[in-house]
Amino acid sequence: MKTDISKERTMSAETAASDPAWAAHLVPWRKRTYAVIGMCVALVVVIAVATTVGSVSIPLSATVKVILSKLSFLQIAPTWQSGTDIIIMEIRLPRVILAGLVGAALGTAGATYQGLFRNPLADPYLIGVAQGASLGAVAGFLLPVTGSFLGMGVVPMFAFIGALGSMAVVYALARQGKSLPVTTLILAGVALSALLGSIVSYLIISSGDKMHSIVFWLMGSFSLSRWSDVRLVLPYMVIGIGVILLYSRPLNVMQLDEEQAQQLGINVERLKLVLLAAATLITAAAVSFVGTIGFVGIIIPHAVRLIWGADYRFLLPLSVLSSAIFLILADLIARTLLSPTEIPVGVVTALFGAPFFLYLLRRRRRVIF
């Protein structure tokens, strides 16, 4: 849906009462601001719930006490069962935080790609990042190398290199002089994905006893998340998401089309380059540690668009928050549904997310892009 933003704002007040379809689309400013605040509160609540609930049941009071006791200015005597603080502080909390960060990254990257390419089917993996990361990770599993670099294990490191490498190849293939035609970029990405995907498939079937680990990684899992992972991922996320949020206004203008955006004073080529780099970087960082979790990056931005409209100044922050909440909840389901058995989180995102999205789609039948 290509909407003139200024028109949208003036229309929203006038048509809201008379036409319910438009009213749903053109959400008033006040409501969208409340939505951002509400989602921030929801995120905090979800983090608290996800840290309390798990295959081992721990009372909320103990969870709160354990977390508060880590704050140096509070003196709280340990009244909880031994091991509880380890479960909360070293197993669950880093896992919940990492899930939130990865969710935020995938949702933001998805929204960015969709806006940049003006294509509703764009997701963070469209231009080869996922397959590049997968190939890197599989190589990490299969090559007889061990050790770590800057606290990064072999698999995440190779995955990160693979993701950035495939992105660089796609970019180099698609670039024509100084411009970067979006269609060429997408096609190059799709073709490279197919190529890398076939190599990955072959490596998987010939991987013997490592097959299970590899398949589990590809479906995505937070099962061994640590604070060190959070520390490594955090800077990429903060910088990447921060940069993208700064460009939300130009992204709105980009929805007209590239030529008009150029005439309105936007340096389109630079915008594309900066946003591509930022979105790819956060996707690569996310995917490297937890595997190629699908569905979040394509569906959450659309869900946000369905509920709160297509203005990128709100779409982006709301995607950050909703995706973080969604992935934390998905991981919560993954580790508690069949407790003590864990299911790959990538299975849960689509299994529970798709019906919700289809419900939204049915409820608000209108063009969403």
Added chain:
Amino acid sequence: MNRFLRICFLVLASLSLFVVSACGASAPAKTGASSVTDQLGRTVKLDGIPQRIVSLAPSNTEILYALGLGDRVVAVTSYDNYPPEVKQKPNIGGFSDPNLEKIVSLSPDLVVAAPIHEKQVIPELEAKGITVLALAPKTLDDVMSAITLVGQVTGTANKAAGVVSGMQKRIKAVTDKTDKLAAGQKPKVLYIVWHDPLMASGLQTFHDELIKKAGGVNMITDATGYPSISLETVVKDNPDVILAGIGMGQGQDAPLKFAQRESSLRLVSARVNNRIYGVDSDLSGRAGPRIVDVLEEFARLIHPELFK
């Protein structure tokens, strides 16, 4: 392309079925042919004593060798490694994806298969008129029945009876001691199959049976097979002994290192009391005669005071 191949395959398979059934109709039935029921519940018609045997699983190979049938084994899988001389035998590909052409070209009169071959490989071999015996042991008793069954089919019933009674004696030597233990004397044992994702041996596995027979209690009590479990369950359930499978792939001891080093396990009693041991995962998962060796090893690790 894939679809095309599949259609070709189906056409060939149905043609070969037709040819085989036509031959079957015309050939006179031999007298004295008996039949047995294998461990997948299939009726296997026997026609004389097999002389050219193909094994489709390392555990099957070990059973055949234990019965002194090494000379009659014409091919094994690429995963076979015991007894060592088995590596000289021709191989028919992997365990899960054996090469049918290769098997047929060896013209075996008996193929010893596993449950993984039930849906695709076994029907295909049978369609080509090859006798297939499937072994599917899930418990120690099943392993001994499998040995008896192979003995019956290959005319080595006496030898099989000897192997089985030897195994029974060694199992009894362990359980005689462990059966007397009170519930409080049985340590809680966790068997880690793999660390990333963290996978443990649950109910209805050999490890579960071996842990129990060796005088332990399996920490996993509510999941079957090899579930992925969360680290917090281990911290909470606090196992007294951790056995970590090692030797997967190229001699990797990653699960053992994980159990020894993972910082969130530092208060778990197996770690505190230094009772984390590596166990050869290749051997401990192999349903052959050497499963008794594994039982004795588990017993020594879980109850060092009883088994010196």
